[in-house]
Amino acid sequence: MENKMFCFQCQETAGGKGCTQVGVCGKKPEVAAMQDLLVYVTKGLSAVTTRLRAEGKSVKKGINHLVTENLFMTITNANFDYDAIAEHVSITLRAKGELMAALSSRADLPAAALWNDVKENYDAKAVSVGVLSTENEDVRSLRELTTYGLKGLAAYVKHANALGEDDEAIDAFIQQALAKLLDNTMTGEDLTALVLETGKYGVDGMALLDHANTTAYGDPEITEVELGVRKNPGILITGHDLHDLEMLLEQTEGTGVDIYTHGEMLPAQYYPKFKQYKHFAGNYGNAWWKQKEEFEAFHGPILFTTNCLVPPKDSYKDRIFTTGATGFSGCTHIEPKKDGTKDFSAVIAMAKKCEPPQELETGKIVGGFAHNQVLALADKVVAAVKSGAIKKFVVMAGCDGRMKSRAYYAEFAKALPKDTVILTAGCAKYKYIKLGLGDIGGIPRVLDAGQCNDSYSLAVIALKLKEVFGLDDINKLPIVFNIAWYEQKAVIVLLALLHLGVKNIHLGPTLPAFLSPNVAKVLVENFGIGTISTVEDDIKTMIG
Structure with missing residues (x-):
């Protein structure tokens, strides 16, 4: 058939x-x-x-x-x-x-x-x-x-x-x-x-x-992450699995091979435990959808611990290794042993034969604003809100993607008033975390909580602010939600926010195709779910 x-x-x-x-x-x-x-x-x-x-x-x-x-x-x-x-x-x-x-x-x-x-x-x-x-x-x-x-x-x-x-x-x-x-x-x-x-x-x-x-691995802490490269051969690790990263770091210690994060693995840079590894280099490249051009330039092997894998070009396919739920025909897949550990010796052996990565960019980005770190700064944040220095928080978490319409999120971030702070998690951050949007009294205007699952941190922060300001409804906070989505982890984040009572979420760049007109109508009427329009109109609607 x-x-x-x-x-x-x-x-x-x-x-x-x-x-x-x-x-x-x-x-x-x-x-x-x-x-x-x-x-x-x-x-x-x-x-x-x-x-x-x-x-x-x-x-x-x-x-x-x-x-x-x-x-x-x-x-x-x-x-x-x-x-x-x-x-x-x-x-x-x-x-x-x-x-x-x-x-x-x-x-x-x-x-x-x-x-x-x-x-x-x-x-x-x-x-x-x-x-x-x-x-x-x-x-x-x-x-x-x-x-x-x-x-x-x-x-x-x-x-x-x-x-x-x-x-x-x-x-x-x-x-x-x-x-x-x-x-x-x-x-x-x-x-x-x-x-x-x-x-x-x-x-x-x-x-x-x-x-x-x-x-x-400890509570994430405010961290400056290097974007440049070192002179040693490297392994690029991408995806979301921190345990895979830990095993890779342990096995590469003292080998002369540096480890770089990519895509959603960037937030691993914020955890204290990983900072003890001197060969843990910076972050290489951008969000998942640019990997075909960026992986060419990396020169060394790339380890996929989870999605997001784009079918690789033949020119670097032999340098792709997968593990866990990830897989691609013709690429080496690393299975766990009975005790759950993994042997990355084949990845390391290949890395030693490769040239160091080609530099794509220089500079640093700042992240590590998970809930524990932000709550440690709560007094400073609350004071900034009460004084009017911070007028609004904009949650711009979620996913990045290759559609040209997603340029909206970079333009939206740049157009936000200087008294707004962006709360982000997930690879959506790559649209604006490198724009140099400045700070408000020492508080960066882009606060990156981490991976897409760290949207939980953003919920914890919002609930804590609700408590601090003595509000009875999370929707009375000076917080608006303009979330980009791509795949199914963004769907569970959306459903989690709805469970927490968050309303009037703007979802883009399009509403899901799997929402029938009647189901979409229920979400709009009961939760105020809406899509995006133009940057100018959305700034007026969300920020005022």
Whole structure:
């Protein structure tokens, strides 16, 4: 059977409607279909684990970790390796089969829980279980909104798991929610409630990862990060997994190889634990979408710990290494050992044979304004607000991307009045963190909290300011939200903010294609969700 494609989970989906031939991200139809099948069998596994819990039986951590990794593998720009995804389908079916034997009853289990087939039939099945298998547009929209939120949540939970942190309640919810997405009796009202509940667990998941990161590496601190290069060969590490970085730093110590961060790994520069490594150099390059030109110039190997991977050019493809949920056919994938450690010796050996990186830029950028650091400056910040030196905070967190319309965010940042402060997290920062926007009484006008999951820090800061000013509603604070989105981790951040009661969020550069007109109307009417227009008009609307 011919592989048919329909994918609209990212902001850059074709025509703002859906990719049907090949993904704008570079994903091929057969890969998209296999990802659909992986989500389907993960829902089936989750229906079984949810039934087991209902029967009072426990579910092992390994199964929880399998569910989160499966979802993570299907995030935009994470895994393009058909064989690796198909192998996870097989692993999931085997795990489900073993768990089925422990059930007291199989009555009323959904078809996804009962389906089991040989690998030769995967492609045929994949065609029938994609997004469009849900015919009702509004039900489909709510199901996919929940699914994409769960994918983002799973990514954050997976990083926490890597550092030994687990939360059974979060895992049980993820699996219960996946099982509910198979239930055709769920009404629109039921599914809307599930969307909002996903936001609640989004907050919990980001808090779990924040605790894991700070326990392992200390609280982020204000840091000047070098943008230039050194004279040694280097390894460029990108993605979000701090545990992978830690292992790489340990294994490269004393080898004469420097480690540079890229993209969403930049905030690793803010953690005290990593600063002890003298060979931990600066940040190289910009956001994920510029990697094709920047990776050419780096000369050394590049290690992808998570998304965002752009299909590499042949000229540097042999220098790409992947690990975790990431993968690309033809690139070396590094699997963990039984104890969870990873051997990066092949990456290091290659680095030693490479020229030092070519310098792209010089100078420094400042970051490290996670919640603990900002709250340490709370008196100074509150005084600036009370004196009128700071009139407004603008949350410009989220994702960067390659669409020309995203130039809006750089222009918006430059057009903001000098008495406004930008709070940011995620790779959206690359649109304005290097613009030199100055400070207000020593407080930088761009406060970078870190990775996309560190949007949690921005929520903590907002809630603390609400408390300090004695307000009963977070929306009464002098804070506005102008958030850029690209993929599914931004979706869980959005749902988390909605759970916290934040309203009137501007989302751009476009609203998600997976929101049907009716679902979009509910979000607009109940939460004030809106899109962006022109810089001039949006400055008037948001800032006044």
